[in-house]
Amino acid sequence: MFEHLKEKPADKIIALGQAFREDPRETKIDLGVGVYKNPEGVTPVMRAVKAAEKRLWEEETTKSYTALAGDPAFTGAMADLVLGDAVPRENVATLATPGGTGAVRQAFDLVRMANPGARVFVSDPTWPNHLSILAYLGVEVVNYRYFDSATCAVDFDGMMADLEGVRAGDVVLLHGCCHNPTGANLTMPEWRAVVERLNAAGALPMIDIAYQGFGDGLEADAAAVRYVAANCPEVLIAASCSKNFGIYRERTGILMAVMQEAGLRTLTQANLAYLNRQTYSFPPDHGARLVSMVLTDDTLRADWQAELEDVRQGMLKLREQLAAELQRLSGSDRFGFIAQHRGMFSRLGATPEQVERLRADHGIYMIGDSRINIAGLNDKTVPILAKALIDAGV
Numbered sequence: 001m002f003e004h005l006k007e008k009p010a011d012k013i014i015a016l017g018q019a020f021r022e023d024p025r026e027t028k029i030d031l032g033v034g035v036y037k038n039p040e041g042v043t044p045v046m047r048a049v050k051a052a053e054k055r056l057w058e059e060e061t062t063k064s065y066t067a068l069a070g071d072p073a074f075t076g077a078m079a080d081l082v083l084g085d086a087v088p089r090e091n092v093a094t095l096a097t098p099g100g101t102g103a104v105r106q107a108f109d110l111v112r113m114a115n116p117g118a119r120v121f122v123s124d125p126t127w128p129n130h131l132s133i134l135a136y137l138g139v140e141v142v143n144y145r146y147f148d149s150a151t152c153a154v155d156f157d158g159m160m161a162d163l164e165g166v167r168a169g170d171v172v173l174l175h176g177c178c179h180n181p182t183g184a185n186l187t188m189p190e191w192r193a194v195v196e197r198l199n200a201a202g203a204l205p206m207i208d209i210a211y212q213g214f215g216d217g218l219e220a221d222a223a224a225v226r227y228v229a230a231n232c233p234e235v236l237i238a239a240s241c242s243k244n245f246g247i248y249r250e251r252t253g254i255l256m257a258v259m260q261e262a263g264l265r266t267l268t269q270a271n272l273a274y275l276n277r278q279t280y281s282f283p284p285d286h287g288a289r290l291v292s293m294v295l296t297d298d299t300l301r302a303d304w305q306a307e308l309e310d311v312r313q314g315m316l317k318l319r320e321q322l323a324a325e326l327q328r329l330s331g332s333d334r335f336g337f338i339a340q341h342r343g344m345f346s347r348l349g350a351t352p353e354q355v356e357r358l359r360a361d362h363g364i365y366m367i368g369d370s371r372i373n374i375a376g377l378n379d380k381t382v383p384i385l386a387k388a389l390i391d392a393g394v
């Protein structure tokens with residue numbers, strides 16, 4: 001039977017990580033995979049998470065199953081973190097999932113179940129896994145313009161023109177903050193215009209938020225999601241705990257379905273639980289439990305927020321250093337966008353040939369579309385990258 005299987009394309013980001021590990025050069029720099037690294041190149045376990053793990057080991061008395069939709073302490077704490085007081089909780093159905101990817105997958109599956117004809121509009125570019133999951137599920141994808149590669153900013157006019165094509169029942173996928181892969185984000189007035197457009201068309205916004213706290217701060221990064229949740233009849237929100245809690249391998253995420261019509265909550269909640277049951281039954285609990293412990297304990301939460309803020313400030317400083325160094329070397333402001341972008345990524349606007357030259361000549365690894373992980377840099381490597389970019393003619 002297995003001989004009938006078809007070759008699958010390797011995930012480009014994972015393949016790049018492998019190529020980096022196999023590169024013997026000591027001076028190599030990894031700006032590829034989207035994992036936070038401190039200036040020493042380490043992805044640390046956050047202090048509050050470590051403390052919660054210790055407490056959990058001491059206090060946990062059973063590892064029996066939780067609930068199909070996840071532990072309510074987790075889903076409640078995450079709904080608070082993402083939604084604040086934007087919507088009453090009786091208007092929100094929640095589902096714990098393995099990572100943000102699990103939430104994205106279950107969201108697309110829910111869309112397909114509710115409206116098999118729905119098309120999903122995605123930004124061009126978007127996180128490649130959005131596209132491959134949609135292709136796997138057989139959902140029709142429509143691209144909307146998002147990134148202006150001349151200015152490395154959002155092409156808002158292009159985006160709005162393309163959203164004119166949205167029909168009732170379509171889903172429009174938006175990145176809540178820290179757009180991956182570009183780093184370019186909508187302003188609040190732009191979010192308001194998008195909401196107006198989607199509401200006029202009868203389309204449903206789906207927000208993927210995987211980097212809350214990495215851009216302008218925990219609250220600021222949730223402002224757009226909260227605005228959309230409060231102002232649209234129905235919204236899907238996929239949130240990841242991988243980055244902001246640093247618990248990547250624990251696979252912790254949540255899907256929220258927000259509806260103005262609270263009468264639909266029970267039906268929606270039952271469908272969400274059904275999706276988990278069919279896919280993997282109970283969602284993983286360890287990471288979720290750590291998250292709810294950190295979020296509901298004042299001391300742990302304060303320490304987590306302080307560490308997350310240090311992470312955010314560190315990335316902002318690297319952005320400013322890189323933009324300043326490139327300005328010095330190029331004598332122009334054309335790299336100013338690096339300091340304007342937010343989150344872990346920036347798309348630099350280099351050609352695939354330039355990206356390849358950076359890898360071959362300098363051992364600098366970035367994604368083929370010239371996305372860099374800012375957290376892969378430190379004080380020493382910022383000037384090296386800046387010089388290499390200029391040398392490569394970027």
Ligand code: PMP
Nearest residue numbers: 099100101127180208210240242
């Ligand atoms: N959405 C986006 C836009 C992402 O960048 C990521 C992480 N790469 C995810 C979702 C999901 O991450 P995870 O499954 O590791 O939580």
